[in-house]
Amino acid sequence: MTAKIARRALDVFLICLALIGAGYVAHAGIAPLLNPALATALLSPQHRSCVIRDDVCRVVARLEEMQVRAIQLAPELTPEAYHRIAEFAFPIRLDRAAPTRVGPCNRRRAGESIRLQVRDSKRPGDTNADICIFAAP
């Protein structure tokens, strides 16, 4: 009798856990569906939505506008900014000899013009960290 009650209790506990698990998956799936912008993001190419750092999205959008095929990416950028620009901009390639350069704004070289300057969204108080697109003369 006791074993039967224990088994029933374990079953009830299991059903509760299963409902919690199902609820967790359902919540993770349904919550994004309530966002009205999701449909557009889901059904359009990458550049129509921005799920990562806003500064990186703006840099890459400008690079696409400029129709560059390759960029120099300054290693002085934070690792996150470097990674995000490299992957988000692909198929724009990284090339150490490219005339267009992306790096911190305070690392401008002689003769370079600034095509875009955006505030580093992870370090808003540090203007030395602002990200710029430089074009060679």
Added chain:
Amino acid sequence: MLISASLLLLKSAALAAGLLLAGRLVLWIVFRQVMNAPASLVAGALALYVAMLATGKIAWALVFVIALAAVELTRSRRIQVHCEGVGNRWWEWVLAGLLLITTVVNPFTEWDPRSIWFYHAKVIFFHGFDAEVWRYVSDENDFSHPFYPELVPALAGAAAWVYGFWNDYLPKFGLALLTAPAMLLGGSLFPTWRGRALFWVITLLALHRFLWNGYMDGPLALWSSVTILHIVAGLIAAIPRERAVIVAALGLAVCAGLKVEGWVIDACIVASLIAAVAFRWDWPDRTTWPGYARAAIVAIVPYAAWRLYCNYAGVASGWASLSSDYISRAMARSTELPAIANIAREMFRATILVSFAALAAALVLLRGAGRRWTRAAAFGVMTLAGYLLALFFVYLGTPIDLDLHLRTSVARTMLPPRMWLLALLVACYLIWLREWEPNAQR
């Protein structure tokens, strides 16, 4: 917008159906068995991956898959050996559907999914496995570890290619093509709702968002658990041997295709299985050996194809190679007590230790459950111990700062052993309930 959505749904269904049919044919050719839909789908996904590596182009690989699917559709069904087992319940299909939706509507935003897995998928979407482009990735983007296995990136890239564009959501359909079938395969091991519900519960509790956030640790933990559970069920003869062998072969192939750790897990599983069988000197009948040889081919080919491709394209093997530096670092640290204590503290947190204690107690309670169960339990425990030792060694020889490495990765790298512990506890519970009777084949 409605038309676009319908078209995308149609393309997703066509891709899944094509992989399923191609996979059925592949399994029939290799094993002379007809498997259920989840196993066939995964076999089709592996066939697509190998075809992409062999041809370098998504288009040619998809033509190959479509050709296989067409042959399967026209093949005679008069002589077929079914090895499907009991199917899945309706609520499992609902949960698998929910998992698929959750995977696709949550974009990949975290570090590794963006810098590694879905970056590689994007490269594949644009250029397939073009050797020149992968050399570029290897030379200029080594932060993305281009030598990592590319099963999910290949599926995600192929899915995006079928849709016709790349974004941060839809390619994750490629990930769902591997996780949803694993859940269904794991659930179908158990005869009653209890085992199935327990499997879903432990997976959701242990892996939660790692099932869909784009990190490979969750799928790796899931697939390795499904493989271990099938081997345990096969060893106690709770399911037909053929079914256990086929799903285990697919599981081993998927594990090695997901992450570098996958082949370490595969090595632990295979070595433990051989040890568990050899210990009792109870080798399988010689007539079954060709089946094991075919399973070995299925398990090895996808990983071997990727390694051959890396050599061909000149993709450097990075830290995945076991260098003398690595070993000497590990040897040097092996005498540093604070480093050892640090690794042990991070790897074996309270919940893991509680699970270990519960497993030990369960194994003591079930010590009289029969010789087959003893062998199966020994296999599970040896796999667990082998992988934990390997992981300990990886941290011991890490080339980066030990604290940083532990802090940023141990929660993920411990997912597989955490899942195996829970999976073995589920097996113990079902043996105790007599729902998993040794020799009660289904």
